[in-house]
Amino acid sequence: MEKQITPQRHQGHEGAPRKEQEKDKEAFLGASLVPSSLGGGIPDNGLLRFITCGSVDDGKSTLIGRLLYDSKAILADAMDALAKSSRKRGLEEVDLSLLTDGLSAEREQGITIDVAYRYFSTGTRKYILADAPGHEQYTRNMVTGASTADLAIVLIDARKGVLPQTRRHTTLAHLMGLRHIVVAVNKMDLVDYDQAVFSTIQAQVGAFASKLGIPQLHFIPLSALKGDMVVDRGERLDWYQGPTLMELLESIELDSSEQDQPFRFPVQLVCRPRTEELIDYRGYQGRVESGRIKPGDAITVQPSGARSRVRRIELYGKELPEAVAGQSVTLLLEDEVDISRGDLIASAEHAPVPTRSLTATLAWLGEKPLSSTGRLVLRHGTREVRTKVGEIESRLDLEALEPVPVEDVAMNDIVTVTLKLQGPIAPDAHTVLRSGGSFILIDEATHNTVAAGLVLEPEYL
Amino acid sequence: MTHRVLSHLERLEGEAIHILREVAGQCTNPALLFSGGKDSVVLLRLAEKAFRPGRFPFPLVHIDTGHNYAEVIDFRDRRAAELGEKLIVRTLDESIAKGRIVLRSATESRNRHQSVTLLDTVEEFEFDALIGGARRDEEKARAKERVFSFRDEFGQWDPKNQRPELWNLYNARIHKGEHMRAFPISNWTELDVWQYIAEEGLELPEIYFAHEREVVELPGGALLPVTDLTPIPAGKSSVRRSVRFRTVGDISCTAPVLSEARTVEDIIKETATTEITERGATRLDDQTSEASMEQRKKEGYF
Numbered sequence: 001m002e003k004q005i006t007p008q009r010h011q012g013h014e015g016a017p018r019k020e021q022e023k024d025k026e027a028f029l030g031a032s033l034v035p036s037s038l039g040g041g042i043p044d045n046g047l048l049r050f051i052t053c054g055s056v057d058d059g060k061s062t063l064i065g066r067l068l069y070d071s072k073a074i075l076a077d078a079m080d081a082l083a084k085s086s087r088k089r090g091l092e093e094v095d096l097s098l099l100t101d102g103l104s105a106e107r108e109q110g111i112t113i114d115v116a117y118r119y120f121s122t123g124t125r126k127y128i129l130a131d132a133p134g135h136e137q138y139t140r141n142m143v144t145g146a147s148t149a150d151l152a153i154v155l156i157d158a159r160k161g162v163l164p165q166t167r168r169h170t171t172l173a174h175l176m177g178l179r180h181i182v183v184a185v186n187k188m189d190l191v192d193y194d195q196a197v198f199s200t201i202q203a204q205v206g207a208f209a210s211k212l213g214i215p216q217l218h219f220i221p222l223s224a225l226k227g228d229m230v231v232d233r234g235e236r237l238d239w240y241q242g243p244t245l246m247e248l249l250e251s252i253e254l255d256s257s258e259q260d261q262p263f264r265f266p267v268q269l270v271c272r273p274r275t276e277e278l279i280d281y282r283g284y285q286g287r288v289e290s291g292r293i294k295p296g297d298a299i300t301v302q303p304s305g306a307r308s309r310v311r312r313i314e315l316y317g318k319e320l321p322e323a324v325a326g327q328s329v330t331l332l333l334e335d336e337v338d339i340s341r342g343d344l345i346a347s348a349e350h351a352p353v354p355t356r357s358l359t360a361t362l363a364w365l366g367e368k369p370l371s372s373t374g375r376l377v378l379r380h381g382t383r384e385v386r387t388k389v390g391e392i393e394s395r396l397d398l399e400a401l402e403p404v405p406v407e408d409v410a411m412n413d414i415v416t417v418t419l420k421l422q423g424p425i426a427p428d429a430h431t432v433l434r435s436g437g438s439f440i441l442i443d444e445a446t447h448n449t450v451a452a453g454l455v456l457e458p459e460y461l
Numbered sequence: 462m463t464h465r466v467l468s469h470l471e472r473l474e475g476e477a478i479h480i481l482r483e484v485a486g487q488c489t490n491p492a493l494l495f496s497g498g499k500d501s502v503v504l505l506r507l508a509e510k511a512f513r514p515g516r517f518p519f520p521l522v523h524i525d526t527g528h529n530y531a532e533v534i535d536f537r538d539r540r541a542a543e544l545g546e547k548l549i550v551r552t553l554d555e556s557i558a559k560g561r562i563v564l565r566s567a568t569e570s571r572n573r574h575q576s577v578t579l580l581d582t583v584e585e586f587e588f589d590a591l592i593g594g595a596r597r598d599e600e601k602a603r604a605k606e607r608v609f610s611f612r613d614e615f616g617q618w619d620p621k622n623q624r625p626e627l628w629n630l631y632n633a634r635i636h637k638g639e640h641m642r643a644f645p646i647s648n649w650t651e652l653d654v655w656q657y658i659a660e661e662g663l664e665l666p667e668i669y670f671a672h673e674r675e676v677v678e679l680p681g682g683a684l685l686p687v688t689d690l691t692p693i694p695a696g697k698s699s700v701r702r703s704v705r706f707r708t709v710g711d712i713s714c715t716a717p718v719l720s721e722a723r724t725v726e727d728i729i730k731e732t733a734t735t736e737i738t739e740r741g742a743t744r745l746d747d748q749t750s751e752a753s754m755e756q757r758k759k760e761g762y763f
Contacts (some may be wrong), residue, residue, distance in 0.1 A: 046467065114605050144625050269482050270516065272513050274513045274666075287478070287482075316509055317513060326467050341486050447634035447635060
């Protein structure tokens with residue numbers, strides 16, 4: 001029952017409903033509504049992705065429940081289901097952590113194993129929240145959540161202060177390129193809302209953050225359980241003058257500075273329809289990872305070094321005057337250049353230099369140590385090359401926050417290594433460009449992703 | 462330098478197109494699941510944006526339970542024809558005839574049995590990736606799933622042991638016989654989908670919009686549509702109500718909601734202010750237990 005349907009067959013049906021739809025759309029867009037995105041005429045203040053992390057029992061799930069509940073993002077039937085599950089577990093109050101622990105194994109054990117994603121909006125901004133597990137053995141799931149976030153909330157239990165997982169998660173959030181880290185000192189209700197406790201923790205975190213080179217941190221004292229300083233200010237933390245957690249999330253500047261960075265466009269596909277009308281069409285399809293591009297801009301293709309200019313930018317047949325970081329488009333160039341998937345189109349002025357060796361930081365996520373994995377493939381942008389670890393220079397000791405000598409690399413280690421590559425890639429330093437400076441390592445034997453990599457020292461023009 | 466702050470829909474669109482192109486770039490024989498439902502209608506527009514002026518690098522596939530609304534099936538065929546793309550349909554009736562599925566009663570919901578036909582179709586065509594319109598905000602087990610989600614040679618999902626997924630560097634590598642599920646609109650909400658439908662002027666099957674329908678009002682507020690498959694239960698009576706469907710699936714487990722929303726704009730307003738989750742009121746299959754979706758996903762369900 002395979003159907004090969006040709007476009008002609010049903011054309012008679014097409015006209016009427018289409019037009020209706022167009023009319024609906026006009027009415028919708030015309031009726032004093034901005035064609036925006038939150039609908040109902042609400043201005044669109046963009047999309048913020050954030051992760052909540054910290055040690056087990058620091059109250060992450062309660063905080064998330066509180067954020068969602070106080071911002072009215074939990075719908076009535078979900079609340080009913082939650083109440084039912086809580087009662088089934090013999091709990092007197094609604095357990096908000098059951099909201100994000102979506103797997104049966106998690107509910108059985110009362111722990112978070114993998115990242116859960118939640119979606120909500122308040123006022124003008126949309127949020128994607130990744131709730132990360134606190135247990136050390138699930139660190140790689142936390143890293144997964146952090147890699148796509150703009151902001152991390154690191155929770156600390158006011159009674160316990162800085163724990164090893166606090167340091168690990170803060171370090172990883174920083175390494176993964178998150179520009180905003182919010183330290184939420186939770187359970188202030190259990191220390192009588194004492195400002196001195198908050199200040200001590202602030203000093204502790206500040207000390208290790210400066211060792212790691214984290215430029216800026218936000219500190220907020222709060223009680224997720226009682227609802228102080230999450231969405232509402234409450235009355236018990238008068239000594240704190242800063243924003244509530246929600247005010248901070250609402251006002252933090254989204255990272256449009258990535259548009260000022262050098263243009264990077266890893267080529268995913270080459271579009272060559274080879275139909276009669278489009279016999280010479282050759283479009284390079286990909287996503288602008290950083291920077292911006294306009295027709296006429298000079299580009300360099302790496303690793304070949306070929307040069308050309310952008311002739312046209314297209315999306316679904318429409319010509320665009322410009323494309324910026326985050327947009328997926330098709331580029332047409334002025335010259336016929338040999339380009340295929342895996343190549344990188346970059347701004348000619350600030351092109352990265354191809355290299356076959358790197359110094360990099362690895363967050364090792366594989367269950368087996370480096371010494372017992374298969375051959376490794378490095379993936380940077382859309383390019384894959386075989387790689388070998390040359391030297392393991394050091395491991396970051398998370399207690400002392402200092403590099404220590406190391407023989408092998410085990411799960412959850414953060415190490416500095418040198419890599420030899422079978423073919424060239426054109427990376428950036430990860431401190432300069434988050435996307436151009438990151439890569440993954442894949443074990444060819446198991447096909448598992450075994451490491452998140454950050455380029456420390458490429459040659460850079 | 463002036464910045465152009467991308468709207469949240471532009472961000473989501475950029476991400477989804479990138480994911481679709483990665484499937485095409487990394488997998489040798491993918492397919493896109495198209496049911497005629499709103500999420501897969503959005504997927505098709507995103508695929509047009511990802512691959513035009515070229516052809517889609519994959520066929521469309523529908524697993525037809527045989528219990529779908531006729532207007533949705535008509536819409537499915539017409540949409541595939543308009544796009545000029547190949548549509549493969551495999552039916553549960555064929556699987557039942559072959560003895561791959563045994564129903565305990567003629568009226569039993571076929572929803573769960575779709576996994577069998579789906580996995581048989583994967584084997585038949587040796588697909589190494591299936592692209593689907595599942596969203597993380599639909600359901601709590603889906604909220605846990607990766608964008609590129611690995612299935613072993615038995616089509617099983619192992620939620621306790623998912624591959625790390627870093628930045629947008631997706632790893633679709635598999636051994637022969639295994640496959641990937643890819644979810645380009647993982648990060649979209651129901652509201653995002655409707656807003657995108659409005660912005661793009663996408664056509665949908667008419668049952669998504671408010672219409673008069675004969676229904677039975679069940680205790681607890683659920684509405685049972687009266688069809689050949691779902692006749693009026695003994696001792697009950699039917700009424701006519703203005704309703705629409707929020708999700709569209711197998712007739713036996715998809716219920717409409719009361720609504721007067723006749724346009725996309727009306728639906729956006731309704732969705733923005735609703736008190737009920739998308740699947741909560743409408744999917745009878747998710748309410749059996751806390752883990753019903755997780756269980757079905759482990760078995761190979763979408």
